[in-house]
Amino acid sequence: MPVPQSMKAWVLGDPEELTLKTKDVPVPGRSEALVRIDAVAICATDLEILTYGTPALIEGGAPFNKEFTPGHEYMGTIAALGPGVDEFEIGERVTVEIHAGCGQCKRCRMGMYTSCHNYGLNYGDTDKGHRANGFTTNGGFAEYAVNNINTMIRVPATMTDEEATLVVTAGTSMYGLTELGGLVAGESVVVIGPGPIGLLAVAVAKALGASPVILVGTRENRNQIGTKLGADIVINPKEEDVVARIKEITGKGADYVVDCAGNETTVNQAVHMTNRGGKICLAAFPKKAVNFDLGALAVNNIYLYGIRGEGRSATHRAMAFMAEKRFDASLIHTHTFPLEDLPTALRYARERIDDAIKVVVSMRQPTATTDQITEGKSQ
Template sequence: MKAIQKQGTGRAAYAELPIPQCGPKDLLLKPLYSGICATDLHVLYHDLGQGDKPFPVVMGHEFSAVVAEVGSEVDGYIEGGTKIEAGHRVTVEPILPCGKCEYCHRGKVNLCPNMSHLGIYENGCYADFVSVPANRVHRLPDNLPDLAGALVEPLACAINFVDKARIQPGNSVVILGGGSIAQLTLQVALASGAGTVIVTDPVAKKRELALKIGAHAAIDPMREDVVSRVRELTGGGADIVIECVGVAATVSQMVQLVHRGGRCVMAGIPTGKIPMDLLDLVFGEIELVGVMATVWQFPRAMRMIELGRVDVRVALDKVVPFSQAIEGLKEAFESSEVGKVVIQHGA
């Protein structure tokens, strides 16, 4: 089969590999669409999670797929009920928890210290086939398109961000960043009853998209004083700030944007250490909450798409054939103008 491997820092290449074995508790899947995520770019260009992992590794973790083969001991799938069969369309939770530690036993599988992860530590979905544990798979509803199925994972992340933010009806919310995950977070925040929602991003088309989706204001951090503008719009500071970028400028800015007693959610993944002045955090009793991927949000994400509460396609910039996927990765990394890029397998 053909696959896209990370073969070194910043170096991805097509490779011919054997079709993976389908273990007794696994499913062999044939991907339909795969998303290019900022995490994939961090893996490729910044060696995220690759400290002790030898190259090469097949990349990718956001995807929809068709079941090609069912392991001999598989009798269901993650949410129980219907038996999974060859031909069913599915999406996959890419975190692979150990299932044995205290975090797994408490249902916090995204915090498992022994976890693996598709596309980072294990071969992922940028391939003709991928083998995954059956208990990490969700069957896609019949009315949910293949393309939308590839975007369930980032929407589930956005739901987790908003869960951690604990938004209450009427809360003012600032979302730092205007990329695809921020645009999904914006929609979930609005669906959760947020009042004034403000998005910041230096790219004009991302600000315009945020306003089109329903943001009440979109600030250009290169031209405006974000802190004073947010305080003006919220009457002194936001109730909640969700950081979706992971860069020094936005991380260090978070605590200046909330009022005393406010809450900051750190959702972006930094690529290095970031200095931060914590005096405002202490004196203002500001909550700073980290958030890691998803935990049990996939069914809710699929339901929100089905009900039309979230349109996962709004931040979609382009769909590229698998034969152009490496160019898609490069473009997504090099251009701040590019929105969500999705790979179409078999094209």
């Protein structure tokens, strides 16, 4: 596969300032491959990075005005291999995890590479081998990116580019349930918040045999998608008392609760709807510190877990489920735009225009027409 010397890439200047520039195509090193990006999905964390910088960390600080290219939920085709790489072949389609830890710190050696102690120490004079594309290294809003081979998962021929970009989202949901541990078929799972991670948490929980799977959300269109993905019961907190309803359904409370909303109200709901000895996963980043009922957590032996990203190879397990059609992740994909229209795609994602859930940027799409952008879909 011929590899050009230069490529188009969006570069972050000041906050909210993206410029389409020409950059050199990166060269893969040992244990790395060059991926020609075919599609990239927009994540809420991308929007946070563009505005606030965090959790991106470039050269020890905020990513602004450092020729940084964001974007992390991408898939593509292997275009070149670094020295010694024989695990993959040029031309193979792959989707990627975000994080490749340093492999030598305490957390990486435990398999917790999304909690790598050397996060961000991969530029300048300090190079600890850590890589988190779109966070600490250049990401996927470009035509090419370099990935560690540990982060790449083969994409089956039956899966579209757009669906393959959703494997990371499904992997994050899978990671949350993995960290809670011990999920036994027939145990109850509540998912709070029907965003992309929450909706796919419903799908993963159902595929793992949870029963009942209960989705809590206020947006009717998303609740309907949750039902298609496997939710047995949907509760709208605007219409009924969520905690009382879940205790009515489950008897003593839910065995597992996954909070994908991340605010003071939902955290406290999670504490009070969980059965004694149950487990809560916090899968969202609250914008500010929250107060919650720690006493109820302690006296009821409730376990609280936080997750970040898609650790412990959960993305590989998510891909296995998706490849076997255990659930249809493409239900959350609502809009597609070409690379040149990234600013429009970001606006659709941020403002939820036309009920946007997961917006994908495709390198194979023609430039959107004005009419198509007005309609909200350039497909």
